[in-house]
Amino acid sequence: MQRYSYGVVVVWWTILGMALAAEPPPTPDEVVRGGYQDFVRYCSACHGIDARGDGPAASALQPPPADLTRIAQRRGGHFPVAEIRASIDGRTGVPAHGRRDMPVWGERFEEMVGGGSLGEAVARNKLQRLIEYLQSIQQ
Numbered sequence: 001m002q003r004y005s006y007g008v009v010v011v012w013w014t015i016l017g018m019a020l021a022a023e024p025p026p027t028p029d030e031v032v033r034g035g036y037q038d039f040v041r042y043c044s045a046c047h048g049i050d051a052r053g054d055g056p057a058a059s060a061l062q063p064p065p066a067d068l069t070r071i072a073q074r075r076g077g078h079f080p081v082a083e084i085r086a087s088i089d090g091r092t093g094v095p096a097h098g099r100r101d102m103p104v105w106g107e108r109f110e111e112m113v114g115g116g117s118l119g120e121a122v123a124r125n126k127l128q129r130l131i132e133y134l135q136s137i138q139q
Contacts, residue, residue, distance in 0.1 A: 035133025072138040079135050
């Protein structure tokens with residue numbers, strides 16, 4: 001019975017892998033839309049629906065959430081992708097640098113599917129979508 005169960009699992013994963021591989025990659029607009037949906041779900045409580053730092057929880061936070069529409073403006077027109085990715089992800093923080101104000105989203109995204117390599121792929125995907133969205137709203 002165990003061999004049969006193992007065989008069913010292998011066949012199922014093979015079919016799933018083939019189905020996923022057959023999907024065309026998302027367009028840039030689809031990635032930004034997905035990033036917006038993730039932003040609303042995970043970030044808007046603090047940063048606001050328009051990412052200006054005025055979410056419903058903002059008044060309770062010190063320091064207040066940043067206006068994410070002006071990241072590039074605050075950095076002389078440059079959007080620091082690696083820095084923003086690390087900030088959202090949060091898994092590479094250094095405890096000696098002090099308190100972290102945001103949730104460790106990389107860890108939370110990874111745990112959504114139980115961790116492991118699939119969890120890492122989910123986290124990487126969500127982080128990329130959020131970054132693409134944030135880049136699209138810079139003023």
